[in-house]
Amino acid sequence: MATPRCFVVSCAIASMAIHHAVFETAARAQTAAVTFDAGAEGWVGPSGSGGATTIPTTGGNPGANMRTIFNDFGITFSNSANAAFTGDYTTAASVKISIDIRVENLSFTGTQVSRPFLVELRDTTNPPAGYPWKSVWFLFGSVSLANSSAWRHFSVTFDPNSTTLPAGWGGYGAENAAGAPQLPAGVTFRDVLKGIDSMAFTTLQPGYFFGFTDHTMRIDNVSVTRVLPVIPADLNGDGAVNALDLAVLLSSWGACPPKGACAADLDGNGVIDARDLAALLSNWTV
Structure with missing residues (x-):
């Protein structure tokens, strides 16, 4: 599947979110x-x-x-x-x-x-x-x-x-x-x-x-x-699920890397796809 373009948030926001993201699920x-x-x-x-x-x-x-x-x-x-x-x-x-x-x-x-x-x-x-x-x-x-x-x-x-x-x-x-x-x-x-x-x-x-x-x-x-507390889908660890987390998910779209963290894979199936997008949107806070 091709990686989607920055169609929901701007590429600038995506870049900022990636820079600040903590790519692991932790308190x-x-x-x-x-x-x-x-x-x-x-x-x-x-x-x-x-x-x-x-x-x-x-x-x-x-x-x-x-x-x-x-x-x-x-x-x-x-x-x-x-x-x-x-x-x-x-x-x-x-x-x-x-x-x-x-x-x-x-x-x-x-x-x-x-x-x-x-x-x-x-x-x-x-x-x-x-x-x-x-x-x-x-x-x-x-x-x-x-x-x-x-x-x-x-x-x-x-x-x-x-x-x-x-x-x-x-x-x-x-x-x-x-x-x-x-x-x-x-x-x-x-x-x-x-x-x-x-x-x-x-x-x-x-x-x-x-x-x-x-x-x-x-x-x-x-x-x-x-x-x-850990907030599901808070990919950048700022205490909210919002456009910055969406940017992280979209920029990571596709198969997880063979090594390292893959925080945007919310359902743990090794691929960042529509199911992870749905999980993120269901936890949206602001």
């Missing part, structure tokens, strides 16, 4: 990372009478980093200004959150101590009565000068569409009969993840209280990776 991952080499990018640390947070250009993992010297019950690094770390997480099939941390001092009345370190995803829209937000949080573990004097990496991967709390996660916004923190009645893990207003890394674990503690800590390489 699409979108990663946002802050190394502090370009500044805070929305991240803030504690400041005020207890101390200050700065961004040194050296001492990170590597290079720039965010460093705080602060005396308080606990410390929190948060971001509510950078859309890459907030918003609707439920559009992803899975999410991975990562951070590097280093402890230079963590002492209470002059004695080195350990403190919990966790990530908290906060929804500040219409908070429950008596609470600043509702949230879900994951405890990475404890940090101290003894176990985190060198850079230490933490990460967690989770399904944002889970209606129950995944293993290791807790909720905040209400209390159970024993006084332990939990999500408000009728609110699920997915409900919170649908509208995140702030991501926070903190030593303040819900349900626990600590005395005034001296903190000297650094963070670096904060990232969130959202793995988006």
Whole structure:
């Protein structure tokens, strides 16, 4: 069968689509990372009478980093200004959150101590009565000068569409009969993840209280990776099935090459033909 001409979309669009196409069927991952080499990018640390947070250009993992010297019950690094770390997480099939941390001092009345370190995803829209937000949080573990004097990496991967709390996660916004923190009645893990207003890394674990503690800590390489669901016939991986994907299919018309990927062969029969065209059109989005 002869290869059809560019009769639906222009040859220019076809050329652009081919250039950007990812010729394999795979989940699409979108990663946002802050190394502090370009500044805070929305991240803030504690400041005020207890101390200050700065961004040194050296001492990170590597290079720039965010460093705080602060005396308080606990410390929190948060971001509510950078859309890459907030918003609707439920559009992803899975999410991975990562951070590097280093402890230079963590002492209470002059004695080195350990403190919990966790990530908290906060929804500040219409908070429950008596609470600043509702949230879900994951405890990475404890940090101290003894176990985190060198850079230490933490990460967690989770399904944002889970209606129950995944293993290791807790909720905040209400209390159970024993006084332990939990999500408000009728609110699920997915409900919170649908509208995140702030991501926070903190030593303040819900349900626990600590005395005034001296903190000297650094963070670096904060990232969130959202793995988006595979969309059938999205041949260029842009999250939609449209004219660009049609251009890829038409330009690949005919038998698949003997080696390499053949993403436009949607029915897997080794030939890109009318059946693949029909499959693409049936998944058309925009």
